[in-house]
Amino acid sequence: MxxxxxxxxxxxxxxxxxxxxxxxxxxxxxxxxxxxxxxxxxxxxxxxxxxxxxxxxxxxxxxxxxxxxxxxxxxxxxxxxxxxxxxxxxxxxxxxxxxxxxxxxxxxxxxxxxxxxxxxxxxxxxxxxxxxxxxxxxxxxxxxxxxxxxxxxxxxxxxxxxxxxxxxxxxxxxxxxxxxxxxxxxxxxxxxxxxxxxxxxxxxxxxxxxxxxxxxxxxxxxxxxxxxxxxxxxxxxxxxxxxxxxxxxxxxxxxxxxxxxxxxxxxxxxxxxxxxFILSAENIVPQVSWGTNPAMTTDVTGTVPFPDEYGRGNPEEQKGAEKALQYMNLKPGMAITDIAIDRVFIGSCTNSRLEDLTEAAKVVQGKQVSAKVRAMVVPGSQLVKKNAEQLGLDKIFKDAGFEWRESGCSMCLGMNPDILAAGERCASTSNRNFEGRQGTGGRTHLVSPVMAAAAAIHGHFIDVRELDLN
Amino acid sequence: MKGSVIKYERDNIDTDVILPGPYLKIHDYAELATHAMEGLDKDFHKRVKPGDFIVAGKNFGCGSSREHAPIALSYSGIKAVLALSFARIFYRNAVDGAFLLPIEIDESAYKDISDSDSLEVDISKNEIQNLTKNKVYKIKPFPELIGKIIEAGGLFNYKP
Structure with a gap:
């Protein structure tokens, strides 16, 4: 069989x-x-x-x-x-x-x-x-x-x-x-x-x-x-x-x-x-989560959804979106690229490997982290850290104003001192945007390493397709 | 099992709100219990009484594999969570450790049950009696194997 x-x-x-x-x-x-x-x-x-x-x-x-x-x-x-x-x-x-x-x-x-x-x-x-x-x-x-x-x-x-x-x-x-x-x-x-x-x-x-x-x-x-x-x-x-x-x-x-x-x-x-389930990759654009679970995500070119639109007639979904927007302090109709960021976290078991750091470094090289943003890179392992340092990535990140840290889960789940303060908004390469996940009252936007790096530089999300990343 | 209802009209109540990450370092179960549901409801600990039930929407317990989530609820006094559906790891942890019963209810029961209602849950009959509203709801029976593990008092007491 x-x-x-x-x-x-x-x-x-x-x-x-x-x-x-x-x-x-x-x-x-x-x-x-x-x-x-x-x-x-x-x-x-x-x-x-x-x-x-x-x-x-x-x-x-x-x-x-x-x-x-x-x-x-x-x-x-x-x-x-x-x-x-x-x-x-x-x-x-x-x-x-x-x-x-x-x-x-x-x-x-x-x-x-x-x-x-x-x-x-x-x-x-x-x-x-x-x-x-x-x-x-x-x-x-x-x-x-x-x-x-x-x-x-x-x-x-x-x-x-x-x-x-x-x-x-x-x-x-x-x-x-x-x-x-x-x-x-x-x-x-x-x-x-x-x-x-x-x-x-x-x-x-x-x-x-x-x-x-x-x-x-x-x-x-x-x-x-x-x-x-x-x-x-x-x-x-x-x-x-x-x-x-x-x-x-x-x-x-x-x-x-x-x-x-x-x-x-x-x-x-x-x-x-x-x-x-079948998906075509051709039309996928860079994604940014706006809500409090990973399905509450949209295109970077899009806007924060209206709860009734998001709910599509399902009152529970609509209520979920209303609560999420309240927690995230976002207004429906707002452009995703207008969301201003306080913190950036590049790390976690989702995106902390050498390629993730290499791609993010291309965005960061020769630029400066926005004065309004605190940004950190947490390599996934000591080996990733060592290999990245051999490529000089640590220098690129540090010169731009990123913190370059030791390996661990870090700000993905807020179990160590790396946490968000209440109300802080983070562009994060991690996997969960649940309420309080990165610190009580913290607000998480799930994104790719290049999007997180771009948000660190610009202080808000941008359409990273406009960057020269080749 | 008799108790009163603490209802959260929400889907996707995740393990990070049931037991937030910083408390995963706590080993004492009674102390863990003081932080149960803290991410969603700061007053839960003051309100919950032994024997109470949580009623919630779809995909309860999604997220992390932390067994601390059902443990914290259990040591708060929660005997069962009545939800439209459960995330699988939470469900498994709840049954394995005999911490609480993850009971699936249908839409009509979910809509009908109000916060503070008094319920009597009988898993041998697969039904819930709402003593406040004088109504009876059917619950989705446990699959045979899960029923046996529950009866034995958890994975370690279960003998095939």
Whole structure:
């Protein structure tokens, strides 16, 4: 029977399936400091051990400060959580990339970077953006702390089989430097909604996806969860195999692995998906979110919508838009390019990789951050930071007036000192514009790295297609 | 289960408003509970009583995988969230840890139930009685496996 890529990975990891429940084997378990402490406590309480310490990798990313790492951590509760992870990894024998490791970084940046993320594998992590790893043709999903404990103890997870959802993106973008992967995924979420993918695993396919680099594919898969999907997948290809070659944890018999991946990891041509959505890339323009969920997004050339127009006869949607505009302090009809910005954040597991920083630096080079804006760049990992510094990107950003910081989740979720003050408005390359996400009362506009960089320079959004980014 | 309703007429109530990020560093569940719903309703903590139900719209619990969200609600006293639909990770966390029941209701029940109504929820009969309005609503039954995990008291107590 013809199968989709998801079904192939699912079937090859099935330990047992009966009565609608499936026990799935987990190939890689990524652990961070915030969602793991109670799971380790649970293991201790029940005298259990970690079943596969060789398949479990930990780092600290959510609440680590992004300032000078030679200084002590001032926030005592953060410091305790970080120390708890160190202690737990030591006690249970888990590899940890700690705050001083050259491999420390956001868990979804370091997984691929170290070759821990591999095609055809199953990956879990106590973090919803685990969907990122799907860019490599891995079935990867976020789990809560009870499941983290279950996987630590058993290396398996119990699941109901998700449905399959094909999202096909066709055609060529007219200006791929200005219309980025972030604009593609925001366009998709804007159209299918925040629950459009609920209960499904999305496979992104089509000409546009094939043309994307691995880092761009990660941006797409990363935000699958913002459409409610369990996971996002992209079939691996030569770019995938090239990217993973020679990484720290890539398989030793690499060519043999590639032969296997080539043979086995694609959706059969006659396989059927439960659901399909098709989007043309040709007409996508740079996107800016205006509301308080990622579907509340529009074209940079557009205006802030009128709630009744946005609701299209649905009173709940209309009410949602009214509340969002009130929170965001925006007036319907206002041009997106007239929205003035106080802060800029370039970072997060969505957009903090080397290409993101390279593209943003092109906008920034030789210019100055607007006097009204405070802007920061937070590389996704120590390796990204090092590579960027070798290219001189740190100098470009610092000369323009950006802060150049240490790696971590930072202002994406406001768990460390990098937060917005109440009422501050931020152009952010992160993934969630929920109320208070970046700090109580803070207002988030989700954008691509080039849009964020342009907003930093101009103090407001601009149509980045007008810039020379080649 | 009997209790009164705290209603939020909103879709997409996300995990960042249910339990804002800065509190993810707190390990004490009772203390976590004092910050439940803080991103949306600063008075929730003062208002909520043991046994209360939250009633909300579509896609409740969207966003992060933080189990702290259902934990904070549970330790506030919330026994069930009655919503039009749930985001999957929140739903799973609520059931796995036996923190609260994520119950799907239909549009008519959602519209009919008012804030402060007194309800009796009976999952063995798949129904809700509105004691204030003297009405009965059907709830969407739990899938078989989820029903069994709930009955066992969470994932770790469930024996296939």
């Amino acid at each position: 013809p199968k989709t890529l998801f079904e192939k990975i699912w079937d090859s990891h099935m330990v047992v399936e009966e009565d609608g429940r499936s026990l799935l084997y987990v190939d890689r378990h990524l652990v961070h400091e915030v969602t793991s402490p109670q799971a380790f406590d649970g293991l201790r309480m029940n005298k259990r051990t970690v079943r596969r310490t060789d398949l479990t990798f930990a780092t600290m990313d959510h609440n680590v400060p992004t300032s000078d790492r030679s200084l002590p951590i001032l926030d005592q509760t953060s410091s305790m959580q970080i120390k708890a992870l160190e202690k737990n990894c030591k006690e249970f024998g888990i590899t940890l990339f700690d705050i001083n490791s050259p491999n420390q970084g956001i868990v979804h940046v370091i997984g691929p970077e170290l070759g821990i993320t591999l095609p055809g594998t199953t990956i879990v992590c106590g973090d919803s953006h685990t969907s990122t790893h799907g860019a490599f043709g891995a079935l990867a999903f976020g789990i809560g702390t009870s499941d983290v404990e279950h996987v630590l103890a058993t290396q398996c997870i119990m699941m109901e089989k998700p449905k399959t959802f094909e999202i096909k993106i066709q055609g060529k973008r007219k200006n791929p430097h200005a219309v980025t992967a972030k604009d593609i995924i925001l366009s998709i979420i804007r159209k299918i909604g925040t629950a459009g993918g609920t209960g499904t695993v999305i496979e992104y396919r089509g000409e546009t996806i094939s043309e994307l680099t691995m880092e761009q594919r990660m941006t797409i898969c990363n935000m699958s969860i913002e459409a409610g999907a369990r996971a996002g997948l992209i079939a691996p290809d030569e770019k995938t195999y090239q990217y993973l070659k020679g990484r720290k944890y890539s398989p030793e018999n690499y060519d043999e692995s590639v032969d296997y991946w080539r043979e086995n990891l694609k959706t059969d041509s006659s396989a059927k998906f439960d659901k399909s």
